[in-house]
Every structure is written in structure tokens, then in C-alpha cells.
Amino acid sequence: MADCVLCGCCLEGCPLLAATGREELSPRAKALLAGPSKWNAGELPETDVAALTGLCLGCGRCEKLCPQGVRVPVLMAAMRAGHPDFKQWLWKQWITKLGPFWSLAARGAALAPEAFVPGSLGLALKGLKGLRPGKGLAPWLSITRFPAQAFAAKHAGRAVAVFDGCVGQGPRAAWAETARFLLRGLGAEIVEAKFSCCGSTLGMAGLPEAQADARRANIAAWRGAGRPLLATYCATCRKGLAEYAAGGIAGGLFADEAEAALWRAAVTPLAALLAGAAAKTGRGAPAIVGYHQPCHADLNDGAGDADLALLSGLLGLRLRTPAKGGCCGFGGILQLVAPELSLKVGRGCWTSLDGALGFSAAPEVTPAYVLTGCSGCAMQLSATAPRGAQVGHWLEIILRK
Ligand code: SF4
Numbered sequence: 001m002a003d004c005v006l007c008g009c010c011l012e013g014c015p016l017l018a019a020t021g022r023e024e025l026s027p028r029a030k031a032l033l034a035g036p037s038k039w040n041a042g043e044l045p046e047t048d049v050a051a052l053t054g055l056c057l058g059c060g061r062c063e064k065l066c067p068q069g070v071r072v073p074v075l076m077a078a079m080r081a082g083h084p085d086f087k088q089w090l091w092k093q094w095i096t097k098l099g100p101f102w103s104l105a106a107r108g109a110a111l112a113p114e115a116f117v118p119g120s121l122g123l124a125l126k127g128l129k130g131l132r133p134g135k136g137l138a139p140w141l142s143i144t145r146f147p148a149q150a151f152a153a154k155h156a157g158r159a160v161a162v163f164d165g166c167v168g169q170g171p172r173a174a175w176a177e178t179a180r181f182l183l184r185g186l187g188a189e190i191v192e193a194k195f196s197c198c199g200s201t202l203g204m205a206g207l208p209e210a211q212a213d214a215r216r217a218n219i220a221a222w223r224g225a226g227r228p229l230l231a232t233y234c235a236t237c238r239k240g241l242a243e244y245a246a247g248g249i250a251g252g253l254f255a256d257e258a259e260a261a262l263w264r265a266a267v268t269p270l271a272a273l274l275a276g277a278a279a280k281t282g283r284g285a286p287a288i289v290g291y292h293q294p295c296h297a298d299l300n301d302g303a304g305d306a307d308l309a310l311l312s313g314l315l316g317l318r319l320r321t322p323a324k325g326g327c328c329g330f331g332g333i334l335q336l337v338a339p340e341l342s343l344k345v346g347r348g349c350w351t352s353l354d355g356a357l358g359f360s361a362a363p364e365v366t367p368a369y370v371l372t373g374c375s376g377c378a379m380q381l382s383a384t385a386p387r388g389a390q391v392g393h394w395l396e397i398i399l400r401k
């Protein structure tokens with residue numbers, strides 16, 4: 001990775017800098033401290049490393065703007081990994097122990113007295129409360145035309161596996177069911193495979209070995225299923241999966257370049273497979289629907305945001321998106337280290353949504369109604385939503401009939 005030249009191009013994209021005005025939290029400051037030629041991370045005092053590396057959302061907005069190709073989230077992950085006393089043990093517990101029981105954890109979060117919830121987990125648990133089973137949005141959109149011919153022409157003979165991610169496998173199993181309903185509508189042959197966590201959260205928490213294990217398990221499951229298309233409905237999962245093949249065979253995950261290329265071409269947003277679908281609204285449809293664009297929706301690879309394209313086609317003028325969408329503030333490990341900053345960034349996001357939707361002017365008449373396409377964003381927006389607001393993944397509005 002190239003070294004930082006301190007140009008400052010990344011500054012305008014950093015939600016943490018925008019929310020706090022603190023230059024020491026900026027990507028430039030982090031790149032300067034963590035860059036290859038500036039410091040040996042191992043020489044920094046542990047407390048400084050913890051403070052620095054914990055205060056990053058991992059949103060990747062800075063790397064999209066960097067002309068040098070500096071990847072601050074990757075630098076932060078490496079520094080976390082180099083300092084084992086860092087709080088990654090807590091995040092590891094959260095993901096590896098709690099992950100399979102998220103459904104239960106979500107119920108537990110709803111029941112746990114706030115006084116018994118550790119302060120640093122409060123916001124994360126609040127997010128889980130928002131995702132607990134039975135608490136999704138009521139559906140109101142019927143698909144009237146599936147682009148089955150276009151799907152068959154493009155992917156003839158290729159089966160599809162759905163990568164549900166931790167939330168789709170746990171508290172929001174309804175997302176998984178709706179994803180399969182939509183694929184059946186396309187006429188797709190669906191194959192089931194036992195996937196693990198995509199691993200990106202583990203990597204960001206400074207747990208490269210756990211991340212590599214998750215990646216190997218997912219590739220093995222994909223091979224076992226006959227190397228099908230991999231449809232995802234979480235922007236962060238998609239980014240995490242796409243990165244498996246970013247270095248070709250250099251990462252040691254794939255047998256050869258051909259298999260790496262096959263993986264690269266296999267990972268696809270579910271929404272992209274549905275491009276060209278038509279729908280009609282039913283009872284309960286809100287007059288105005290907001291869309292929160294996840295930071296990880298645009299991979300900077302020219303693919304754009306397939307969720308936004310699909311929803312624009314299905315909802316037309318009903319859909320509103322902030323001209324300058326903000327980060328929700330989920331930020332993985334930041335929630336554990338500095339939940340107040342996560343909340344501050346989240347409030348800024350709701351302010352930009354309000355600018356597009358205007359819900360604060362008459363919240364009783366037009367309450368906030370916001371859809372997104374990322375599990376982390378859905379959790380965080382649920383945790384930070386103003387009173388009366390409704391938040392969910394776009395899959396929740398689809399009627400399954
Ligand atoms: S990853 Fe996001 S929060 Fe972290 S430095 Fe970059 S822009 Fe700022």
C-alpha cells in the first residue's frame with residue numbers, strides 16, 4: 001500500500017471528523033501514524049494505539065477519496081491485530097459466541113434491564129432490540145413482474161446460493177425467506193450452503209486469523225455447492241465477500257486465478273438480479289420513503305448501488321434519498337470503544353435524512369420511514385431513530401405472494 005502524502009483529499013469524506021471537528025480523528029492523522037514509513041505500530045504505547053485505532057468507523061469513505069490508494073480501515077485493523085490487549089476480545093465474544101444466538105440475544109436485549117447492560121454495549125444492544133424477531137416492517141409492496149427472461153439470458157444454467165450473513169441467519173430470518181421468494185420469482189435454481197460470517201467484522205476488530213477461518217469456511221461451502229452465484233442483500237457482506245478475491249491467489253484462498261475470477265464474478269447483490277422488476281403498492285404504503293445508502297454500498301468498482309437502483313425503479317417518486325447521505329455511525333468496534341461518538345454520527349445521519357424527507361416538520365402526519373440495504377445500518381438506524389420512526393431492510397416491505 002502506498003504511503004500517505006498528507007494531501008487531505010480524504011478529509012471531506014470522514015463522518016467522524018465531520019461530527020467532531022477533531023483533526024486527530026481524521027483519516028490523515030491515522031494514516032500518518034499507522035503508515036508504513038512513519039511508525040512501527042509496535043513501538044507506540046498501548047494506550048495510544050487503543051485510543052487511535054478504536055476511533056474509526058471502518059466506513060471506508062476515506063479510501064474512496066484517496067489518490068494514493070491508502071486504506072485507513074486496513075491500517076487500523078492491522079494496528080488492532082498488532083496489539084492483542086485491545087478490546088478485540090470483546091468483539092470476538094460478540095461475534096463468535098453471540099452470533100449464532102443473535103435471535104436469542106435480540107430477545108434478551110429486549111428483556112435486559114438497562115442497569116445490567118454494560119455501558120459500552122448499550123447502543124449495540126439497542127440496535128439488536130430493533131432487530132428482534134417479530135419487529136420488522138409490515139410489508140406493502142407486491143412484485144408484479146419478475147425479470148425472469150433477463151435473468152435466464154444472463155445467468156443461464158447457473159444456480160444461486162444466498163449469503164444471508166449473521167443477521168439474516170439469526171434475528172431477521174424473514175429477510176432470508178423473502179430473498180428466496182424473490183429468487184424463485186426469477187426462476188432461479190436455489191442451492192443451499194452453510195455459510196459462516198463474511199469475516200469483515202472480525203478483520204476490522206483485529207482478528208485476522210478468525211477472519212481467514214471464516215473466509216476459508218465460506219469458500220469451502222461455495223465449492224461444495226458447485227460454485228454458484230452468491231446473492232447478497234447486505235452491502236457490508238458483499239464488500240467483505242468481494243475482498244476475498246481482491247488479491248487474486250495471493251491471499252492463498254483460491255486454487256488458481258480462474259477460481260478467484262469465478263468468485264469475483266459470483267458475488268452479486270440480490271437487487272442487481274432483480275433489475276427491471278415492476279411492483280405495485282398495497283395497503284399501508286407510506287407516502288414518502290427514505291433510503292439510507294450504506295457506506296459500503298458503492299465499491300468504487302463502477303457497479304454502483306444496486307439496492308438504490310432497484311428501489312428507484314420500484315417506488316418512483318415515493319423514494320427520497322439525501323443528496324449527501326451520511327454514515328449511520330454503526331462502526332463496529334467504535335460502538336464498544338466510544339458509543340457516544342457512534343451516536344453523534346448517527347444523529348448527523350438522521351439530520352440529513354430529515355433534510356430529504358422533512359419528517360420533523362409534522363412527525364404525526366408523515367413519520368420517518370427509512371429503508372436500507374445493510375444489516376449494520378439497519379441495526380444502527382433502529383438504535384438511533386427518532387420517536388415514531390420506522391426503519392428496516394427493503395426486503396421487509398415485499399409481500400410474499
Ligand atoms: S474509515 Fe471512515 S471513520 Fe475511519 S478514518 Fe476513514 S472515513 Fe474516517
Ligand code: SF4
Binds near residue numbers: 005068
Ligand atoms: S490518506 Fe490519502 S487522501 Fe488522506 S491525506 Fe493521506 S494521501 Fe491524502
